[in-house]
Amino acid sequence: MSRRAAAAGQRRQGGRPQESPCVREPGASALNTSKTGRGSVPMTSALPKGESISARMESVEGHSTGFDYLRILLSTAVLFIHSKTFTLGADVQTFKSLVDSTVRVGMFSVAQPPIYQPILWAVVPAFFALSGFLVSGSLHRSKTTIGFLLLRVLRIIPALCVESLLAMLVLGPLVTSFTLAAYFSDPLFRAYPLNIIGDIQYYLPGVFLNNPVPRVVNLQLWTIPAEMYCYAILATVLVLQLAHLRRTVPLVTVATFICLLGMQALGIHAPADWSAGDGRVQIETLVLAFLIGVSLFELKDKVPLRADLFALSVVLSYALLWGGALQYLAMIPIAYATVFVGLSNFRETFVNRTGDYSYGVYLYGLPVQQLLVHLFPENRNWLLSFAMAYVLSLVFAALSWHLVESKVLAKKRIIVEAAENFLRPLSFRLPWGPAAKPVSAPPIATVPKPADLS
Numbered sequence: 001m002s003r004r005a006a007a008a009g010q011r012r013q014g015g016r017p018q019e020s021p022c023v024r025e026p027g028a029s030a031l032n033t034s035k036t037g038r039g040s041v042p043m044t045s046a047l048p049k050g051e052s053i054s055a056r057m058e059s060v061e062g063h064s065t066g067f068d069y070l071r072i073l074l075s076t077a078v079l080f081i082h083s084k085t086f087t088l089g090a091d092v093q094t095f096k097s098l099v100d101s102t103v104r105v106g107m108f109s110v111a112q113p114p115i116y117q118p119i120l121w122a123v124v125p126a127f128f129a130l131s132g133f134l135v136s137g138s139l140h141r142s143k144t145t146i147g148f149l150l151l152r153v154l155r156i157i158p159a160l161c162v163e164s165l166l167a168m169l170v171l172g173p174l175v176t177s178f179t180l181a182a183y184f185s186d187p188l189f190r191a192y193p194l195n196i197i198g199d200i201q202y203y204l205p206g207v208f209l210n211n212p213v214p215r216v217v218n219l220q221l222w223t224i225p226a227e228m229y230c231y232a233i234l235a236t237v238l239v240l241q242l243a244h245l246r247r248t249v250p251l252v253t254v255a256t257f258i259c260l261l262g263m264q265a266l267g268i269h270a271p272a273d274w275s276a277g278d279g280r281v282q283i284e285t286l287v288l289a290f291l292i293g294v295s296l297f298e299l300k301d302k303v304p305l306r307a308d309l310f311a312l313s314v315v316l317s318y319a320l321l322w323g324g325a326l327q328y329l330a331m332i333p334i335a336y337a338t339v340f341v342g343l344s345n346f347r348e349t350f351v352n353r354t355g356d357y358s359y360g361v362y363l364y365g366l367p368v369q370q371l372l373v374h375l376f377p378e379n380r381n382w383l384l385s386f387a388m389a390y391v392l393s394l395v396f397a398a399l400s401w402h403l404v405e406s407k408v409l410a411k412k413r414i415i416v417e418a419a420e421n422f423l424r425p426l427s428f429r430l431p432w433g434p435a436a437k438p439v440s441a442p443p444i445a446t447v448p449k450p451a452d453l454s
Helices: 003-013 053-059 065-088 094-100 117-121 123-141 145-175 180-185 187-197 219-240 245-265 271-277 283-298 307-322 324-342 350-354 358-375 382-410 412-422
Strands: 103-105 108-110
Touching: 065 123, 065 219, 065 324, 065 350, 065 358, 065 382, 117 123, 117 307, 123 145, 123 219, 123 283, 123 324, 145 180, 145 187, 145 219, 145 358, 145 382, 145 412, 180 187, 219 245, 219 283, 219 358, 245 283, 245 324, 283 324, 307 324, 358 382, 382 412
Parallel strands: none
Antiparallel strands: 103 108
16 A cells, blocks of 8 residues: 555544545535646546445545536537527427327327437436436535525526526617517516516517527526426425435435326326427426435435446436336436436546536527527528537626626625524524534535526
């Protein structure tokens, strides 16, 4: 054993307890630095090699680049998936036509989509599984439910607020076919700020009326309410059963899974319509993916990360998504594959050093693409449209990160502590807080997506 390894072992075994490793949120410093002293990721194997999730989190010593790459990849995929439709005006009922061409397999209706379609359908659930896994870590860093929920608000709302204001006060007046007086007095304009609180408004008066997909400004925001539902469910679980979170969340996940399958089998609810035929995975499916991500974190000591299980998960995800009616079952392998990639430690690049632009790409990608289609209606090259929209959305994402998101995150501790003190009577103290007995779960901080990403 080398002298350095022996010293590391002594540090782990002696003195004060070692701080548990965590996957840091953007803006937070990593626990360790490389020999270059620039905060690079720890030297460890690129891919997990069969260790548990918990052991893998410890081995990456605070940061795995997989989550960084996964966030930007998924947000890019959201823009790419919509590019052809928004540029060429492809029939938005394409997904409904898939449902019309289904076959019966026992009690289920199984769609027959194009060969690439299951890959596209996996993108948003993967976003939610990633969010669930990381948000669960953020939960274990929080002292109270108020603190946990406020952290989520601080991550989502400020950038969403800026994007919504830019859309309604800059983009809208520039491209509307209405007079400015009619634009600013229209009910659609007055309703648009509701986006900030999760009541999503997709239209602005007189905007993009002649685009191939008319009127829509920000279709991607449909996932924001789903993300908020997930946070509310997790907070409710905390309030109702604080002492056994590791058991309660998986049980809630299993109960949700059984309930959805039962409703489907009884004909009460059928997921094969893919949200009424417009191509979106249903909100309850995303909530299920989120809960499975949370469960993987809570069961991290028991779940191994193996390459063969990852490969099997990819195959199962594709096969189960091939038939829309089996989307619930697909959430399990999608979540496993997402966590496996997230905890992989690929070579660090500028993607890891510049900041987390994934949320900005999610927020600005589709509005920018609609603007380009409006300005260049003769362009029928959807790949060119995607490339231009992606470059411009990266510019907006960089501005959003450096001018809004990172600034808010830098103040989060002050804001959360002030809110917890002010709302102390309403704040449920979590069992791993300072006044409670410590638990063995290592903390982990998060940047959700789009939702991420969306």
